[in-house]
Amino acid sequence: MTRFLSLVLFVVLVVGGGSLIGINNVPGEWYQALAKPPFNPPNWIFGPVWTILYVLIAVAGWRVWNAERTGGAMSVWWLQLGLNFLWSPVFFTLNQIGLAFLVIVVLLVSIFAFIRINWHRDRKSAVLFLPYAAWVAFAALLNGSIWLLN
Template structure:
């Protein structure tokens, strides 16, 4: 029962904070006015993708918390979450593609380090981060393109 509660708590907190940050930093006129690359996805895709990713991230965080709450792997999980939650206010809130890049590049690096550090001790958590790494890699390319085009 404890494991289930920890998993639910992590998922609810990650999804809830992600949603709160998202609705507090809605893409507005500034974002709509940016010149976009041809591979820019439609706006409606971001909400469902991030919700699914936040569930996976929450599960990985709960697994680490239950295994080793004071470990460097758990600290890395919290660090990448801080960067994740910083990107939206940096990019949309501050209306800055440059500041977004300044946050998303270390975020992507921390996700990749997380996968590497967890590959042996907790392969499931590492694999839960693979779709996240792919999406943030794509988002990094998109952020860089928006920076260069504008």
């Protein structure tokens, strides 16, 4: 498989998977009725931010996959992707704010683990995850705040 084709497949997997998760787990009336902290961003911001982050996640995963298809870095990449895709159904479909908070905290730990593992192996992959870590940390704060307020 060519490097370009494998990159396209990673982007399709991550952006496509994230989009499907988002389309099938939309915030509804339940979410609208929740008390939210004053720093809660408008709903329209989440789609564009996640699209950009999913591209960064895909490129980082592709870089690691090209260097080492098995091993710790790739395992952690798959773990964070699974946790990422799990959060929306837990929060928006199951309406389990506390469980979603647990998922997002473990997700954040896995993101930091990916950064740490790759910091010396492939600094570019690690750096690609920094905006993702920042956004998920903010999202965890938001999730935790909503949990406390409700």
